[in-house]
Amino acid sequence: MKGLKASLVIIAVAVLAMGFAGSAYAYHDGGVAYCEGCHTMHNSLKNTAVSTTGGAVQFNGHNYLLKGSDQSSTCLNCHASNTSFSGYHILSSTGTPAAGFVPGDMTPGGDFSWLKLTTSATASYGAPVSNPGNFHGHNIVAADFGLTAQTAYTTAPGGVYPVGNLYCSSCHDPHGKYRINNAYQSVVSAIGQNVGPIIGSGSYGTELPTTNGNGGAGESVGVYRLLAGVGYLPDSVSGITGAQFVNQSPFAFAPSTYNRSEATTDTRVAYGSGMSEWCANCHTQIHNPNYPTVLEHPTGNDAAASLDNPDSNGVTIAQKYNAYVYSGNLTNTQATSYTSMVPYEENLALNQTNYAALATRAVNDGSQLSGPVQGSNANVMCLSCHRAHASAWPQSTRWNTSSAEFLTLGGIYPGIDAATTEAQGGQYNMGYTTAQVQRSFYDRPSTVYATYQRSLCNKCHAKD
Amino acid sequence: MKSIPKKYQVIFAALILVLTTLPAGAAAENVRTSYLYSLSDFSGVVPYGWVNVFPDNKMGEIYVTDVADNSVRIFNQEGMEIYSFGDDGSLGIIYDVTLDNKGNILVLSYDYHSKYSVLLANFRAELLSKIDIKNLPAGFEKEFRPTEILYRDGHIYLVDKGSMRVVLTDSKGLFEKSYDLFSVLKLEGKKRYDIEISGFSIDKDGNMLFTVPVIFKAFRYSPDGKLAAFGQRGGAPGKFNVISGIAEDDKGNLYVADVLKSAVLVFDKDLKFVTQFSQRGLDPGDLVAPKEIAYQNGKLYVTQSMNRGVSVFGINYE
Numbered sequence: 001m002k003g004l005k006a007s008l009v010i011i012a013v014a015v016l017a018m019g020f021a022g023s024a025y026a027y028h029d030g031g032v033a034y035c036e037g038c039h040t041m042h043n044s045l046k047n048t049a050v051s052t053t054g055g056a057v058q059f060n061g062h063n064y065l066l067k068g069s070d071q072s073s074t075c076l077n078c079h080a081s082n083t084s085f086s087g088y089h090i091l092s093s094t095g096t097p098a099a100g101f102v103p104g105d106m107t108p109g110g111d112f113s114w115l116k117l118t119t120s121a122t123a124s125y126g127a128p129v130s131n132p133g134n135f136h137g138h139n140i141v142a143a144d145f146g147l148t149a150q151t152a153y154t155t156a157p158g159g160v161y162p163v164g165n166l167y168c169s170s171c172h173d174p175h176g177k178y179r180i181n182n183a184y185q186s187v188v189s190a191i192g193q194n195v196g197p198i199i200g201s202g203s204y205g206t207e208l209p210t211t212n213g214n215g216g217a218g219e220s221v222g223v224y225r226l227l228a229g230v231g232y233l234p235d236s237v238s239g240i241t242g243a244q245f246v247n248q249s250p251f252a253f254a255p256s257t258y259n260r261s262e263a264t265t266d267t268r269v270a271y272g273s274g275m276s277e278w279c280a281n282c283h284t285q286i287h288n289p290n291y292p293t294v295l296e297h298p299t300g301n302d303a304a305a306s307l308d309n310p311d312s313n314g315v316t317i318a319q320k321y322n323a324y325v326y327s328g329n330l331t332n333t334q335a336t337s338y339t340s341m342v343p344y345e346e347n348l349a350l351n352q353t354n355y356a357a358l359a360t361r362a363v364n365d366g367s368q369l370s371g372p373v374q375g376s377n378a379n380v381m382c383l384s385c386h387r388a389h390a391s392a393w394p395q396s397t398r399w400n401t402s403s404a405e406f407l408t409l410g411g412i413y414p415g416i417d418a419a420t421t422e423a424q425g426g427q428y429n430m431g432y433t434t435a436q437v438q439r440s441f442y443d444r445p446s447t448v449y450a451t452y453q454r455s456l457c458n459k460c461h462a463k464d
Numbered sequence: 465m466k467s468i469p470k471k472y473q474v475i476f477a478a479l480i481l482v483l484t485t486l487p488a489g490a491a492a493e494n495v496r497t498s499y500l501y502s503l504s505d506f507s508g509v510v511p512y513g514w515v516n517v518f519p520d521n522k523m524g525e526i527y528v529t530d531v532a533d534n535s536v537r538i539f540n541q542e543g544m545e546i547y548s549f550g551d552d553g554s555l556g557i558i559y560d561v562t563l564d565n566k567g568n569i570l571v572l573s574y575d576y577h578s579k580y581s582v583l584l585a586n587f588r589a590e591l592l593s594k595i596d597i598k599n600l601p602a603g604f605e606k607e608f609r610p611t612e613i614l615y616r617d618g619h620i621y622l623v624d625k626g627s628m629r630v631v632l633t634d635s636k637g638l639f640e641k642s643y644d645l646f647s648v649l650k651l652e653g654k655k656r657y658d659i660e661i662s663g664f665s666i667d668k669d670g671n672m673l674f675t676v677p678v679i680f681k682a683f684r685y686s687p688d689g690k691l692a693a694f695g696q697r698g699g700a701p702g703k704f705n706v707i708s709g710i711a712e713d714d715k716g717n718l719y720v721a722d723v724l725k726s727a728v729l730v731f732d733k734d735l736k737f738v739t740q741f742s743q744r745g746l747d748p749g750d751l752v753a754p755k756e757i758a759y760q761n762g763k764l765y766v767t768q769s770m771n772r773g774v775s776v777f778g779i780n781y782e
Contacts, residue, residue: 027678034697036698036699036705037705037706037724038724040699041699042699045744045745046743046744046745046747046750067705067724067725067726067744068753069752069770073753073769076769077706077723077724077753077769078677078706078723080514080769081514081662082513082514082515082531082532083514083516083531083559083560083611083612083625083756084611084625084626084660084661084662085609085611085626086609086626086627086657086660087626087657087658087659087660088657088658093513093531093532094513094514094532094769095511095512095513095514095515095530095532095533095771096511096513096532096533096771097532097533098532098533098534098535098551100534100553101532101533101534102557102576104531143770144752144753144769144770145513145769145770146513146771256655256657256658257655257656257657259626259657261578263577263578433576434576435576435577438576438577443577443578
């Protein structure tokens with residue numbers, strides 16, 4: 001009997017082990033997921049079997065044998081949810097949202113649902129205020145989820161990337177070929193190269209490349225958010241001259257829990273270097289002084305964008321960032337000055353030391369509040385002002401830079417339902433409710449700002 | 465006659481024991497499905513994307529909650545809309561509804577500051593009272609964000625799919641028990657918010673049924689802590705791609721929606737695969753990324769993307 005019990009225990013353990021064997025605990029694990037997760041193998045659209053006769057009838061499915069109507073729809077099959085706020089979701093409205101819908105996802109990149117929200121209002125001085133949804137971010141095409149191409153442009157502003165081909169895979173390499181090797185270099189899997197396998201995500205700084213493995217190449221980790229690097233050219237734009245990426249994947253880390261309210265603590269993404277340069281893969285000419293004007297804001301790992309640059313009085317941008325609390329209050333210190341509403345880049349090149357250092361600052365518990373270090377040449381970047389996916393505001397800015405100077409009025413957020421006539425002014429709320437406006441600030445209470453808070457441009461410029 | 469050696473007798477007995485205790489899948493009834501219709505109003509099919517569906521088995525009605533337009537619509541057994549509420553905002557931002565044993569509606573809603581409430585409303589959805597959730601353990605006040613509510617035998621279940629936690633209260637909202645399904649699955653070293661539950665329901669025996677898509681598994685978890693897992697990653701019939709909703713029929717069969725396969729998989733009560741039906745496509749009866757499912761009186765309700773609405777399939781047995 002005792003033997004039987006022991007056998008049953010062994011069998012139970014074996015069955016349990018079989019049940020979980022081979023399970024991938026995170027879908028991508030820093031690199032390419034399993035093929036069948038995105039592509040149909042033997043049967044395709046309408047369950048039609050792959051033809052044995054070859055020819056055009058062989059592939060009866062969607063493009064690239066995807067399991068969605070298009071590339072983004074395939075991604076959103078998992079990355080969209082209207083019943084779960086947290087985790088890896090970046091679209092909270094899978095249908096058509098009604099006016100007043102409050103997007104639920106608060107990832108650093110933003111919720112693509114904002115693209116579906118078009119509002120309008122009347123300013124307190126009588127002028128109409130328009131707020132078209134298709135200007136709220138990157139208009140990825142995802143037919144299964146009601147996301148359509150930008151209609152105002154034909155190509156990416158400042159570039160040649162066609163808007164009709166903008167998918168998640170335009171930025172994120174779904175095949176995860178880009179990686180950080182054990183010498184802490186950005187490398188890509190290519191013919192003739194031995195770059196080692198990817199053993200984990202490169203988005204959090206918790207997984208490290210190793211010297212293990214065959215052939216001396218060691219083991220790599222993925223790049224931040226699978227963002228593609230040099231040479232990337234999705235098949236859907238393979239014929240477009242100039243669409244191929246020329247800049248490397250950015251060096252950055254996020255905390256592992258990042259889709260969350262920031263009502264009490266910030267979600268701090270630690271940006272090291274290369275973010276703006278990476279954006280320039282598609283928005284190339286935005287950095288060109290001839291496009292479309294010569295008034296472009298400096299950005300990136302360039303001396304012009306350094307926070308160490310002083311104004312005419314010798315006060316640097318970093319000093320202003322570190323002193324700024326809110327409009328009229330410049331009493332903060334470097335130790336507590338960080339805000340994820342205006343993130344910056346630390347100007348840290350990818351290497352082993354910086355990898356570890358940067359990872360310590362990617363937190364969501366409020367334990368890392370230090371601002372830019374004077375003399376470090378920390379820099380402004382595209383994401384200092386814009387959200388990568390979408391925001392509530394035109395041009396995907398993190399706050400309203402379009403129609404009014406005040407972000408709060410009399411201590412409250414503006415809104416069409418605001419408690420005061422002043423805050424109901426359409427130039428301030430752009431047709432949103434107070435709940436939507438507060439959500440655009442990731443649920444921060446209005447009390448973290450001045451009673452009449454002006455643009456957060458002032459976090460760096462302190463003109464208010 | 466020479467007797468069979470004792471060691472063979474033991475083996476033979478063990479073989480009989482194994483055969484007689486095998487899952488009854490081979491003998492299980494075949495499940496036949498047929499597409500019937502999609503939930504409609506007088507304008508035609510309601511173009512729902514992913515929504516929540518709740519079956520009122522007593523009245524034979526289906527409640528559909530669409531958080532995007534903050535509406536709850538009620539459909540009769542023939543799939544026609546007969547009542548709706550919520551879009552006036554009087555009950556907050558509604559994420560899910562269920563019914564108590566008196567036929568009152570329990571509404572899980574959020575205010576504009578991301579704070580959730582459980583509201584009690586009558587059958588006309590007129591607010592009766594707010595049910596305060598009391599005595600939650602430390603940590604739940606801050607990080608618990610339920611998006612699904614169920615009511616069973618005098619207990620309210622609140623499900624936070626993101627953190628994989630379930631809170632059980634009595635009918636007045638007094639905390640009774642919590643389940644941390646992330647810990648139950650023993651996913652040590654993994655990130656809680658990278659895992660998450662996708663589908664969740666309670667079967668007639670009070671077991672929790674839930675799916676965890678990133679590990680390609682569905683689970684049945686009994687109130688006394690017994691965990692059974694089923695499913696295996698793959699594209700062949702019976703295997704899982706990315707799964708979501710899960711529901712039980714009257715005979716104990718389990719239905720699991722597979723978002724990527726655009727199919728619904730059927731398992732018997734012993735968790736043995738029986739069949740799967742539907743496929744990706746745009747014809748009636750096809751599905752595009754099925755998400756939530758609910759069973760009621762021989763019908764299976766399946767939500768999907770692409771604004772294709774809630775498809776209703778008939779379930780028959782042979």
